[in-house]
Amino acid sequence: xxxxxxxxxxxxxxxxxxxxxxxxxxxxxxxxxxxxxxxxxxxxxxxxxxxxxxxxxxxxxxxxxxxxxxxxxxxxxxxxxxxxxxxxxxxxxxxxxxxxxxxxxxxxxxxxxxxxxxxxxxxxxxxxxxxxxxxxx
Amino acid sequence: xxxxxxxxxxxxxxxxxxxxxxxxxxxxxxxxxxxxxxxxxxxxxxxxxxxxxxxxxxxxxxxxxxxxxxxxxxxxxxxxxxxxxxxxxxxxxxxxxxxxxxxxxxxxxxxxxxxxxxxxxxxxxxxxxxxxxxxxxxxx
Numbered sequence: 001x002x003x004x005x006x007x008x009x010x011x012x013x014x015x016x017x018x019x020x021x022x023x024x025x026x027x028x029x030x031x032x033x034x035x036x037x038x039x040x041x042x043x044x045x046x047x048x049x050x051x052x053x054x055x056x057x058x059x060x061x062x063x064x065x066x067x068x069x070x071x072x073x074x075x076x077x078x079x080x081x082x083x084x085x086x087x088x089x090x091x092x093x094x095x096x097x098x099x100x101x102x103x104x105x106x107x108x109x110x111x112x113x114x115x116x117x118x119x120x121x122x123x124x125x126x127x128x129x130x131x132x133x134x135x136x137x
Numbered sequence: 138x139x140x141x142x143x144x145x146x147x148x149x150x151x152x153x154x155x156x157x158x159x160x161x162x163x164x165x166x167x168x169x170x171x172x173x174x175x176x177x178x179x180x181x182x183x184x185x186x187x188x189x190x191x192x193x194x195x196x197x198x199x200x201x202x203x204x205x206x207x208x209x210x211x212x213x214x215x216x217x218x219x220x221x222x223x224x225x226x227x228x229x230x231x232x233x234x235x236x237x238x239x240x241x242x243x244x245x246x247x248x249x250x251x252x253x254x255x256x257x258x259x260x261x262x263x264x265x266x267x268x269x270x271x272x273x274x275x276x277x
Contacts, residue, residue, distance in 0.1 A: 007161035008185040012192030014154035015166060015237070019193075020200035022147020023140070026207035034266040043144040048240060050148020051155070055245025058156030068163035075164050076246070077233075082253040089232020090239070094258035096224025098265025099217055103236040104229060105168040107222070108190065109197030116211040121222040128226025129173045136231065 004070050016109050022047045025110045027101030027117065034098050089132075096128075143204075155242050158189070167238020168193070169229035228258075 032041025110118030155166040175186035229235040243251020
């Protein structure tokens, strides 16, 4: 297997383990964070803080390199425009996230772990993504 | 361990995953984009995406055998889960990212675009949860 695929598997594995360890696959924990006026559960804030602290420092060093370690080039979005499509998409995503407490990563991990909720959610998520892809074409 | 310690540990793992992916193959660890590209992207650009998603799903499922895991049984109405899935899939595709791409990676890059996305989806998510739990009635 080539080294790029090993790196992708390793990165995915770290991310999946991180989601599981931090209870992000438990949608009641996520909904507890979103329910700011209820019995607030701050766990997601710690997850975000830990993750962004690492990327904010790590990305700075990585992006000083001329190219990625295994070759090719950096695929970092150059578009920094805040447009209607971005805001509409984010707003729609947020409504779905607030309804069920699943975002894409935890839902995919949950489906692999046998959570029936995720088995219902994931096919609908794939259909929604396909629909948006068709519309944008 | 406490909730905050588990959260912080998981967050650091997620951050390391994102740094590893950018350092090694120059890609942003945005799950919605990686997953949709794995299915619908150009043929030559699918292998690493499939590898990433497989690694995430399998390692996550294995880890859940050793840490407190949510119940496997259905805990919410199917209609609500289906509607939520549709909206999450549609919105993340339209807005080019989810909690990982815009949240973990975009904020780490100090992207104005990602900050706007995060503020927007946090706001509509909190408003939706509020309506569902406190205005309409008790839900999951």
